[in-house]
Amino acid sequence: MLEQLERTLREGADRPAVLGCARSGAVTVRARCGELADLAERYAAALHHRYGLRPGDTLGVAVRPGPRALAVLLAAHRLGLRAAVLDPAAGPEVLLARLALARPTLVLADATAQAVAGWARPLARRAHLALPPLAELGPVATVGPRHPGCAPALTATSTGTSRSTGTGLGTPPPRYDGEGDAVIVFTSGTTSAPRAVVHTRAGLAAGLRTVDALVRPRAGAAVLGGTFFVLVPALAAGASVALPARSAKLLDRQLARLRPDETYLTPPQLRGLHSFTGRVWTGSAPAGAELLRRVKRLGAREAWGVYALTELFPAAAVEESEKAAFDADGDLLGHPLPGVRTRLTDDGELLLAGPGARDRYLGEPPDPWVRTGDRARLTPDGRIVLSGRCKDMVLRRAENIYPGLYEPALHLPEVDLAVLVGVPDGDGDERLVALVQPRPGADHRRLRSALQAPLARMGSARPDALLFAEVPLAGRSRKPDRAAAARLCARELSGR
Structure with missing residues (x-):
């Protein structure tokens, strides 16, 4: 490519x-x-x-x-x-x-x-x-x-x-x-032990081909997006690519003027916008059915959630209509994309492999299976359903609570973003807190009342506290920063 x-x-x-x-x-x-x-x-x-x-x-x-x-x-x-x-x-x-x-x-x-x-x-x-x-x-x-x-x-x-x-x-x-290595992308780790993903030339090419087959960019079309995996397939097909504006206000104007065939934005970017055209793709953070439904109501022909990791991009994709029709517990990610293989560990962690997967972590031996850190299950027809992050588990009263299993229920129309985090409560136990970021202009009293129904349905996983505040984000992909969210909740609760 x-x-x-x-x-x-x-x-x-x-x-x-x-x-x-x-x-x-x-x-x-x-x-x-x-x-x-x-x-x-x-x-x-x-x-x-x-x-x-x-x-x-x-x-x-x-x-x-x-x-x-x-x-x-x-x-x-x-x-x-x-x-x-x-x-x-x-x-x-x-x-x-x-x-x-x-x-x-x-x-x-x-x-x-x-x-x-x-x-x-x-x-x-x-x-x-x-x-x-x-x-x-x-x-x-x-x-x-x-x-x-x-x-x-x-x-x-x-x-x-x-x-x-x-x-x-x-x-x-x-x-x-x-052949050989193509790119190193740093992910987790500390200053004493940083961790970096290594993709080979063959793996990079396979990932680009997967994006191209999924999106099928058209010559002469306008595409909005800024990542390498957007730029290369679109430009190779003869499309023009617009780099997204930083502010939501300017990005709204950009979308209205450009009217792109394809738009690639993160969920936090999508939430502040008011009109769309063509197909919209989002990933790098949870994208619930309500967000995808809103994107289609505002003009998108299709709205897709893409499951992707630094180690394997992309891995699965699901369109709003399929996601909205899914009424079981968990977050539906859709079928694995062609060539992507799935496996579950004994404790339910999702492992992925495929031609586009990273070869190894820098300084470590090659490993065909990527540990996603996500807890999941597979439906009888092979679709992936997430039930939470393994490392985001909250331990409360000897019960393991996985936030991803319950967070989708908190994303009501007047909610921009919501996370469940654990706040230390002594002796290794934690308090479970729902941190909810209301949409601008939302009536907080009405929203608090509306949230009582989904909170009640959580049963033994019902949070100990519900807080309204802006959810901290981190990294270029603007994912929820759970550690910072937990610290924010701890400060709020101690102040009370």
Whole structure:
């Protein structure tokens, strides 16, 4: 698919590839197809000729999502490099621990990610970005415009449509056609023991093919989404991809102007919007039937919940109509996608395997089965139904309570987000608290009354307390931060 993407970019050089959004909601062109192809070629030439990177070397990437980040990843894949994705929002200590594990030959970072002193420090703080001092990162090159204090530029920053690489170093070497690692993505762990997912080139290709077969993007269509697994299949099919605006207000305007065929957003992003077109896909956090139903009421032709992990993307998908018709306990995720195999451990944890699964965790031996950390069951026809997170279990009065089994019942129309968390209550026991984030403008008294019915149906798992507050979120995918939610609940309860 990446080879197909290169051909598509060259054949439609003047066609818009990556779109942005003005404050008015107007669609802007951030990069045309030919410009994106040229940028990837310049990066590949510089990495090979100037920095001497060869197949198998590790390239650290701390570049914000956009055309430059995509061009860097395409250049790395062309050269057979292993790209280690470094999140600038993770904090200096975490990044240094991850760098020590990945040991990149070179780190590429944009100017904002490098901002450590002088005029750029306030800008970096506002963007929640920070890297350690450059001297601690090892060899660093700047992607995009340089600012005072930045490392040397990787290449010239122009993105014209000329076939010249613009580096003065000639053309990049022939495309690497072998096997090996493609990408490292850091997930869990601590600063003393970070954990990273390793995908091979074959596994990455399989994941992209799965997305392409599921979504079937159309040439000439407009797609809204910002991840690599959205950009590559859509651009390879000849579609244009718009990067989502950050604010809900501007994102609403963007959707109204763009009217995309396909939209990929997280559940927290969807909840603040008021109109949709085409098909809408959401994942990275729980998406209940009520949220998907609301998306369709607001104009979407179809609304899909996608079950995906860093270790296997995507794994399963379900459309709103199927999810709404499911009346048993638990959260229906749908059938595993083609090639994805399922297995349950003795204690009910869901294991997944398939061509698109990660090869291993960095520093660990390969393992075909991915431990999801999710407790699940399989229906007679093979569909996956989640019943909670293994590690989110709450122990109350010697009873194990799995929040995922009950949280869907709390997502009433006037609820934006709801989680069940355990608050320590002495001797290893916990209090079970329902933390509910009402929709803006909701009548709290009426909502509290409406929640009594689903709370009563929880039986022995009924929460000890119900609190209204904003549910903390974490990470780029904006998933509920259960640890922070538990701390918030503990403070509220102690204050009472």
